Amino acid sequence: MRVLSLAMLCSLLLVACGTPAASTATPTEADTHTVLVPTSAPTDKPEPPVPTSTPTDTLPLAPTTSPTNIPTAAATNTPTTVSISTPESTPSVTFAITEPTDAITVNTPTLEITGVGIPGMEFDRDRRFAQDQKAVVGNDGTWSMIVDLEPGLNELEFRETVTGIEAIVHVTYEEPPTPTPIPPTNTPVPTKTPVPTATPKPARPSLYPVVGVVDGDTIRIRRGGKVETLGLIGLDTPETQPAQCFGPQASAQARKLLEGRKVRIVLDRSQAKLVYVWIDGKNFYNKIMIQQGYGREYTRQGQRYAQQEDFRAAEGQARQQKRGLWSPKTCDGKILKPVATPTPIRPTPTPRPPTPTPTPDPNVYYENCDAVRAAGAAPLYRGEPGYRSGLDGDGNGVACQ
Numbered sequence: 155m156r157v158l159s160l161a162m163l164c165s166l167l168l169v170a171c172g173t174p175a176a177s178t179a180t181p182t183e184a185d186t187h188t189v190l191v192p193t194s195a196p197t198d199k200p201e202p203p204v205p206t207s208t209p210t211d212t213l214p215l216a217p218t219t220s221p222t223n224i225p226t227a228a229a230t231n232t233p234t235t236v237s238i239s240t241p242e243s244t245p246s247v248t249f250a251i252t253e254p255t256d257a258i259t260v261n262t263p264t265l266e267i268t269g270v271g272i273p274g275m276e277f278d279r280d281r282r283f284a285q286d287q288k289a290v291v292g293n294d295g296t297w298s299m300i301v302d303l304e305p306g307l308n309e310l311e312f313r314e315t316v317t318g319i320e321a322i323v324h325v326t327y328e329e330p331p332t333p334t335p336i337p338p339t340n341t342p343v344p345t346k347t348p349v350p351t352a353t354p355k356p357a358r359p360s361l362y363p364v365v366g367v368v369d370g371d372t373i374r375i376r377r378g379g380k381v382e383t384l385g386l387i388g389l390d391t392p393e394t395q396p397a398q399c400f401g402p403q404a405s406a407q408a409r410k411l412l413e414g415r416k417v418r419i420v421l422d423r424s425q426a427k428l429v430y431v432w433i434d435g436k437n438f439y440n441k442i443m444i445q446q447g448y449g450r451e452y453t454r455q456g457q458r459y460a461q462q463e464d465f466r467a468a469e470g471q472a473r474q475q476k477r478g479l480w481s482p483k484t485c486d487g488k489i490l491k492p493v494a495t496p497t498p499i500r501p502t503p504t505p506r507p508p509t510p511t512p513t514p515d516p517n518v519y520y521e522n523c524d525a526v527r528a529a530g531a532a533p534l535y536r537g538e539p540g541y542r543s544g545l546d547g548d549g550n551g552v553a554c555q
Contacts, residue, residue: 257324260303265325267310268298276315288315303327359435361416369394370404370449373412373431375419384419387428388465389440390452392479392489399485400478404448411439424457444468447478450489520545523554 271277271291279287279301289299301310308325365381366374370391374383391408392401411433418435422428431439443449444465451465472480479485518540520526526534526545534541536551545553 257307257326259326259328261328261330263303263327263329264300265303265310266298266300267312268296270295271297277312278315279310279312305329359418361418361435363416364412364414367405367409367412369401370408370443373408373417375417384431385428386440387422387425387430387459388451388453388461389443389449391443391449392485398489400448400489403478403484404443407443407446407448411442422459422461424459425454428454430461441465441468445472445477447472447476447480450479526554 273291273293273295275291277289277291277297277299279299287299287301289297291297303325305327308327309322310325311320311322313320362375362377364373365376368374368383371386371389372383373386374381376382391404392398394401394405415433416435417439418432420430420432422430433439440461441464444451445468451462451469453459453462472478473487476482479489480487520529520531520534520540520542523532523545526532526540531538531540532554534545534553536546541553543549547553
């Protein structure tokens with residue numbers, strides 16, 4: 155009969171399954187096929203630590219998460235930052251990608267590339283079929299560039315424009331997963347009976363009466379009990395004092411359109427104390443005057459205003475069609491052209507037919523024309539009694555006309 159000692163049994167167990175052997179108890183007699191094992195572990199020896207390493211004949215499981223050496227950016231609206239700098243070991247190199255050295259995965263569609271380099275040196279991103287992006291190193295030795303990413307793998311290639319040195323970084327853009335919609339529950343939601351409310355009426359624009367027309371681009375209105383003089387935005391009409399070419403016609407047209415009417419006025423932030431005017435709140439007076447050739451577009455002190463392009467188009471139309479002051483028959487576009495003032499023609503007095511009258515006193519004398527008219531003798535002709543050159547101011551032979 156072979157009886158295994160307890161020490162030998164524990165040694166075998168330790169080798170076979172890594173379980174520590176322990177006990178000095180004496181085995182009990184048994185038959186040839188029985189092995190006696192103690193019921194409790196000895197207390198005089200500490201148990202060796204349980205091995206934690208993976209057995210050599212066991213294959214490791216595939217990881218269920220992304221590898222730790224590929225950083226993943228948080229799904230936020232801020233761009234992911236990748237640092238690019240000049241290695242200290244190669245100061246002659248303008249730039250190189252030093253971080254990260256491997257591909258990265260991000261969850262944002264934009265990526266901010268930052269780095270350092272030699273001030274004044276220029277970098278660009280080669281985008282193959284799109285316009286290149288460029289960045290210039292500032293005086294502080296830093297530069298940055300924000301690039302847009304396509305879903306999936308992006309190969310970003312950068313090149314220094316002088317030396318032609320290139321560097322490439324691979325970025326994978328993973329779009330954030332679409333949240334699964336929560337199916338609606340069947341629990342009915344109580345609805346409130348809508349309370350009918352009165353629909354508010356849109357406020358009518360204020361209309362103000364026109365109380366005077368100074369000229370084509372200056373008017374007077376009554377507002378709040380006061381009379382205000384207003385200039386018009388973007389409109390310049392010929393002046394009347396002193397008279398410029400087509401000035402009287404422009405003022406007459408302004409009076410025709412505005413006198414006795416009410417207008418709506420609109421301000422423009424860029425034009426202090428100047429207004430747009432709508433006749434009866436409907437017809438755009440500023441533009442009408444330019445379209446009809448009574449004025450031209452005017453930009454005050456180079457300040458752009460909201461209707462500038464529209465007014466310029468209206469002036470171009472009036473020029474092309476030679477309306478108003480743009481006609482060669484009027485001013486030909488030259489409003490500073492002096493207005494020709496016609497010389498009044500004095501009518502030639504028609505001599506009265508001779509009528510039999512009493513012989514006048516040849517010695518009659520009139521102190522002035524009032525006395526001549528009072529006597530009923532006006533006008534006096536040269537040779538008639540009472541005529542004298544002092545009463546004939548223009549010397550035409552007829553006194554006290």
